[in-house]
Amino acid sequence: MYDGLSGLVDAGENVLVPAYLPDAVAEPFFDLGLAVRYYRLEANLAPNLADIERRLDDDTAAIMSVNYFGFPQPGLGEFMSLVDEYDCYHIDDNAHAPISVDNGTLLGTRGHLGVTSLWKLLPIPDGAVLYCNDAVVAEHLAPSSFAGVREQFGADDCRFLLKSAVAGLLNMSLTVSRSVDTLIDDRGMSPSVPDPSVRYEEGKAPMSKLSAYVINGADPVAIRNARRENYRAWQRIFDSHDDVDVLYDSLPAGICPQVFPLRTSIPQRVLEDLECCGVDGAHTWPRLSSTVFENPEYDRATTLSREILVLPVHQHIDPSMIEAVGDRLPR
Ligand SMILES: Cc1ncc(COP(=O)(O)O)c(C=O)c1O
Structure with missing residues (x-):
């Protein structure tokens, strides 16, 4: 998210994101000096367009939609018309749906830029994808030092493999199935989870070689x-x-x-x-x-x-x- 936006926005501008969102998602926006404005949702998780219009102003750089739980964002057509009308960037937050295809379109690719989380889908320590679906976005992309894939396997990879092996020995059942998401990466949404800014800073590293290896072999x-x-x-x-x-x-x-x-x-x-x-x-x-x-x-x-x-x-x-x-x- 940071990489996709850094060449497009100026500190002091604002970004609109849905209120129903994990706390840490706002961190890259804060890192870029953007103000985060939360907008309301309808009961079916569609954006409340009137609320978005109320919160928009000349300094709104981008508006984000979310494909919750792997499903397409409801109300996206009207949302996209509004984004067009106000000439903002549309961020397609697809953290939950890396391999969901909606009527022939890969989710995450409907905004000017989109992001997808791979570690939520696969038993890997980290990994995300940035989609640049717009010529201007692609042109302004300036990958940071934490883009790309690490060249070497590291200690973190070993730690992850060991924990995975332990989970395997425990004969991963429903009881520990969340371990794939939490035991291994300690990033579940429990009160013991560290402060969002700490988690965000910890994530500033290229994708591990182990993740890339598993992704390449995944079906x-x-x-x-x-x-x-x-x-x-x-x-x-x-x-x-x-x-x-x-x-x-x-x-x-x-x-x-x-x-x-x-x-x-x-x-x-x-x-x-x-x-x-x-x-x-x-x-x-x-x-x-x-x-x-x-x-x-x-x-x-x-x-x-x-x-x-x-x-x-x-x-x-x-x-x-x-x-x-x-x-x-x-x-
Ligand atoms: C809707 C949404 N967007 C973005 C993210 C951030 O993804 P990551 O943890 O891969 O940085 C999350 C994480 O839970 C999320 O639920």
Whole structure:
């Protein structure tokens, strides 16, 4: 994000981002001297266009949309018309959906620039992609010292491999399946997670050679199919639960879910029930920025951050494990 924007924006300008967003996402904008303005969302996670228009001004450099949980951003057509009208850059935040394809278009490639996280999809220590989909963006790209891939395997790679091996020895189950995302990289959204600026600074390094190696060998079709199967297994379970709303009823062809998101007014109860059935990889999402959390202006974002739970669909999970949870889960 920093690299994509650094040649396009000036300190003192502002960027509009959705309020329902992890706290650390704003860090590259702060690093560039930009002010971050959070805009409201509709209940279906579409941008609230009237709210965006209210917050825009001549100093707005960019507006960001988000493909939440691996699915396309709802309301994108109207959003893009607005961005065009105000002549801002559109950032397509695709952290969750590196291999989702929507009607033939790879998600993350609909903005002037887009970003995708690879470590959220694959068991790798780090890795991200910047898409420059606009001639001006590509022309102004000035890669920083933390772009690219490291030339050597390092101590971090060894540490990661050791932890992965331990997870393998523990016979990775649903109980520890979030380990792929947290045990290994310690970057889950728990209160013990370090301050966003600390995490951001720690991430300022080229992608590890190990990540590049795993990515080169990965089979996106197999990964997508496995995640879709796991998504459907959760969906079969929760379709019949009165206290739970499945966030996305439809799983269109090409979409690779990052997680299985659901909404419930009794999140703690559902988490406890899941934990009793051996799932501790479920959690609320995300940890919001302190500007947003419990700010009455953003009451929907705060409510969503308390009521949306995300369940693991990682490709290493066998759907039969999810089905076994369904057999035990109280109604
Ligand atoms: C919507 C969204 N955008 C961006 C990011 C940042 O991705 P990364 O952790 O790879 O820097 C995250 C991380 O959780 C995210 O959820």
